[in-house]
Amino acid sequence: MNRHLRSRRALGIAVASALAVTVAGCGNRDDAGRSGDAAEGAPSPGITDDSVTLGITTPLSGATAGPGTCTVAGITAYFGMKNAEGGIEFGDGQTRTVEIEALDDTYDPQQAAANYDQLKDDVFAMTAGLGTPTNRAWRDAAIADEVPQVLIMTGDPLFSDTEESPWQLGFVPIYQNEGEAFGELLASSSGEHRVAILSQNDDFGAGYVEGFKSAIEGADNIEIVDELTYEATDTSVDAQITELANSDADVFFNAMSVTPLVISSLQKAQQLGWTPNWFLPSNTSSPTAILEPGGAAAFPGIYSVSFAKAPQSPAFAEDEDVQTYLSALPQYGNYPDPPAFPHCQWSWMVGATLEQAFTEMQEPTRDSFMEALRGIEGFEAPLMLPDTSVTTTEDGQPAVSTVVVQKYNGRGYDTVETFE
Structure with a gap:
């Protein structure tokens, strides 16, 4: 019996002190796209009729650069693939490409807060960034600014408490x-x-x-x-x-x-x-x-x-999701080697989960986006292990609610039933 547990609701990328990754052509943001929500239904910053821009602050250099670069590579590859297919049809009827702007915080909370300040007026939402202290560093500011800080790579339960963190949602199990x-x-x-x-x-x-x-x-x-x-x-x-x-x-x-x-x-x-x-x-x-x-x-x-399929595992060598992912990662994510960290898979799943929200949001606003994001239930995102799924409807719980215990087999991991 696989051991599953419901959570309490879990490079090739060129790096400099600040990294900007653009998945699609930048496009022009009209005045409406930067006007915020002053008028009901008016587009929020970072979204136009043609594109939506997401921001990421994450460690792209330093001791945690390996997993940090993966938090950008996976989501960049996912939306790069979608953009190449023509974009995503949003719930308001507009088809948009998705752009990613990512900055390096070196796993330093002060730099993460500075990155948020740099990005907040130009992006629709912040996502995928790695780290508890770095995400906490600008959480209060995101709440005050009403900027979504969602599907981030931290197991801190605070980010999935809708009362304490109304503009936040974690992705990985706590x-x-x-x-x-x-x-x-x-x-x-x-x-x-x-x-x-x-x-x-x-x-x-x-x-x-x-x-x-x-x-x-x-x-x-x-x-x-x-x-x-x-x-x-x-x-x-x-x-x-x-x-x-x-x-x-x-x-x-x-x-x-x-x-x-x-x-x-x-x-x-x-x-x-x-x-x-x-x-x-x-x-x-x-x-x-x-x-x-x-x-x-x-x-x-x-x-x-x-909760994610390991591409290096022989069990998934012929898996269609894995093959699609491994093909897109170097082509669109600028990650030429096989992914060494699971964060590449996780951020690919983040992209798929965001797409689910985009297709349901009825207005080009952050409020509409958060409503759609919090309405996902039982979504089997690509690369998820059997019997795991994305559910965002339960207060106090992150997007991923199940984990499987595994044992290293010398190459990858096997699911275990008992402790030896």
Whole structure:
């Protein structure tokens, strides 16, 4: 039985300090397209009869540039493909192309806020950007400005609370549910387990740990023997890995979001002769970019969660959605290599979900868009795993509501039923 969990509602791109990606020809924005919603039904900024412009602030350089570039590549490829087909017919009857303007925030909250300020008057909505602290940095401003900040790559539950964040909506499952999914799998094991925890000292790490602990509460076969944190700005966690190795834990719950630190953690543990089973968050569990260079094959099991088909998996080699995606990614997303991070798939799904909203919005306004976006239910976006879907109708929940626990097989991941 696949383990699914409903969440509480989860490069080739040229990079400079600021990157602008244009999917279609820029086109001309008329005065009406920049006039906002002063008159009822008047077009909001960033949309004309011919095009709509979306903004992204995300890390395109620095330690998180790998997944960050994917947040741009996937959605750029999706809409590039759609634009080549003639555009998207919106609910108001107009056919529009979709343009993307993306800026590099280097995973720095202050720069992310500055990027938003630069983009807000020229884009219809902000989307797809990676990071909890970076998205939080301009959340209040987006609410005040009534600019949609939607389908973003953070598992922070705050962004899916319609009362607290009326202009926001997360895309990926919340952190608590990823942690809970693995905790439930571990708790169902018949063996005794000693667990060591290393988490990022922010809402990202705390959310994973909270979900994990809630799932193992009352499980007599699980003992947490040591728990440490690290800062997202740290350049090494060798000291923490050394201390945790001394705990002799057979399970390592590692809630990290920084790619180089995950790789170095895998390597350091092996140097110390400590080879526990690992749990990794979905955004730092890439087989090619993280597990292979980290020597993950040395461990008895590397577990993570997913809701997206992995293109490198033999199981999806002939999958039509995967083939379409892999063809469009280099052609329209300027991403020439096979995607190393799942964020490429996720942002492709974001594009498909946005298209669903565009086809239903009755007016070229942000209000109409948000109403349409929050009306999606049971949408099986391309690249979604079986039994997962996009649903935006439940308050407090992000767009993706299910995850599947998987185990690394040396190349990709296999869905698992029991913890070994």
